[in-house]
Amino acid sequence: MKSHLRILALMLAMVLLLSACGGSPQEGDPSAENTGDGEVKDTLVIGNYAEPTVLDPPNQNMVPAALVNVQIYDGLVRQDNETGEIVPSLATSWEYVDDYTIRFHLRDDVYFHDGSKMTAEDVKFTFDRGATCSQKSMIFEPFDPAKTRIVDEYTIELGTKDVFPAALSYLTNNGTLIVSKSAVEAAGSDDAYGRQPVGTGAYKFVDWIAGDRIILERNEEYWGELPEFKNLIIRTIADDTTRALALESGEVDIAYNFAPAQVDMLKNSEVVDVVSAPSYTTNYCGLNSAYEPLSDKRVRQALRYAVDMDTISEIAFASGLPADGPVTPALSCYVPAGEDQQYEQDVEKAKQLLAEAGYADGFDLILSCNESQARISLAQMLANAWKEIGVNTEVRSMEFSAQLNEIYNGESQAFLLGFVAGGNDGEFYRAMFQAGNDGADWINYDNPEVNELFDLASKEMDAELRAGYYTELQTLLRDEMPWLWVRFADNIWGISKDLTGLDLDPEWYSEYRFITSK
């Protein structure tokens, strides 16, 4: 009997110990205070699909983190998602001093969340620091820290290494959000700062419960219009279905990035509105020229003619638009494909092109994709269609990291991937198609004409001429077909029917300060 008691006591002690160290992970969570009936709703809850890495703008490169950053920080300029125009934010105005230099006039009434005043010194610090951060190096690369010049406390000049007409678009990228110099220095290291971000934004950081939620509260000293909601909670709910159900049950007010099945479910909901907007994402199938048959343009075109892309991509992705080129219509440099570049399904033509290229009997092809259901079904449908023209396709669905590794090493023959432009400018496509850049290396693509046009567009300050180059590029690429464009993705949000004012950002970076009750 005595031994029984001892076991019982031991187990009881374990339970107590564990429940004590477990605690309640949500202590201090403001959302718990206002769940009662009749109380005013002052908390907005967002469902994020993954846990952010760090909340430090230049040291991350993932949507779930940047989405939180845009609530906490402001940039020099921002893109108005309704008009597509670049509008003032921390900078009230700007002018080109010469082709290499932009002078920004800053607001003089902005304070960081730590109480320090935002000055040109912080802007300089942000750009000097950004130049040393690897994850956003692509965005900072065109800027030359040596040319940055503080004119006075609220005026700063940013210089570019070369003539760079896309500079302002680059400044709308979340990597360039302005950080507080004093806060970064006080944190001691970038790693520590990434867990205690200090910006000038409408919401300030309060707490981060690892794996669960990030709690922000309204910045009462905000320089712009104050948001309606006092608290902003960004919860990590990785499972698509659970995120949709949390929205349906009212636990979450806004969520995004759903699989097609959840979108269907939410469309029938009585409490949730489904909102969609064109994004900067193009789903594509990369074709590697290093694999002999794919180095021939006719073979690539044949692969496109063999499929009814509009239908199969609709089945696979269930949203978005059929793609008619690499550039999405959400970008201002987009031009629609001409009559002669429509690529309607034409199996006979595909066979003929293959025969002309010397592959009348077809060839073997390996097509890789990650574990996304949409991409797997697309790959299978492509493989089926290609079988008709004698191209025996083996679909390899693999873990994303393994797939990326293969692609980055230029070892994939054909692969399904998505490309997201980093902002509203054709310049972002350069890395994908101009020889010597990474994206072009993945598919071993090198076309002198394409290379030259990207160079010209990159340095052309005349907007009209520049647009002309991008039009030419799109026509050329549509003919060359280094990718099979599959579908332009839509960004899809679910939002409670009680709310309005969702900022429809083509990269998901909606600023939730604009959300109001209906």
Next chain:
Amino acid sequence: MAKYIGKRILMMIPVLLGVILVVFIMNHISPGNPAELLAGEGATDEAVAALEEELGLNDPLYVQFFNYVKGIVTGFDLGTSYQTKRPVIDELMDRFPTTAKLALLSIIISTVVGITLGIISAVKQNTIIDHISTGFALIGVSMPAFWAGMMLILLFSIYLKWLPVSGVDTWTGWILPAFTSSMVGMATITRMTRSSMLEVLCQDYIVTARAKGLSEKIIIVKHALKNALIPIITVVGIQLGTMLGGAVLTESVFSIPGLGKYMVDSIKNRDYPVVQGGVLLLAIVFSLVNLLVDIIYAYVDPRIKSQYSRGKKRAD
């Protein structure tokens, strides 16, 4: 007994070293590059190369391994997460309590329900009650947690609106996940209790006890159950160990910030230090639970206790 425990703890050291080595090698031979994942889709080669340098991935493997083990031995330093840049130990300890709480709740539910059902079906062998409870056990092991969890959410959270869909902010949030993750254990324990009880119930000493005129209740609880406990404790121990490693599916479905989901994400992100640290933690927990099970054996069965004190390990 104390000597036995001390010896067992010392024996854990080579096991843990082995675990570290195996995980380290597996991490590095699996395809995928943490720097590429961290840099994001479409990152430049320079960005990836700079990150590789930053993360110390360019050092020879043996140097990386040596540094890692040195860190652990000298200051229990498990390194820093590639993804979040936080110490791995902090990341793990932020999540372990949640996982431990879920594991404990689940094991309590599955043990209590499992043993009760097991006893009932053994005693009422081949009756309708027995069939129902074995049927229930079969369903329990066969139902995947992501499906069962989703069905429970639909019923209790969406349709009846009694319980929250996700999160464990309130005690009501624990009910569905604890029940979901207890199902497999419950079923296994029911089956184990039933077969173990059936075996004991036909032993001579039970017949003797009945002949002595003891009440059925005393015979079952004191004479039969106590002797049937050893395999049940083993199963409970294994279940507890597994659950302490994180119930991946349950955590995903209910969006619980626990260890299981975090480990899977870290494997996908090739966050080597987190994977290594997490598996090491899991190995320690598993070894300790095993030790605890062996200690409980001694209290349940005096023969085992005497073996321990003689310094011999059990024959089985």
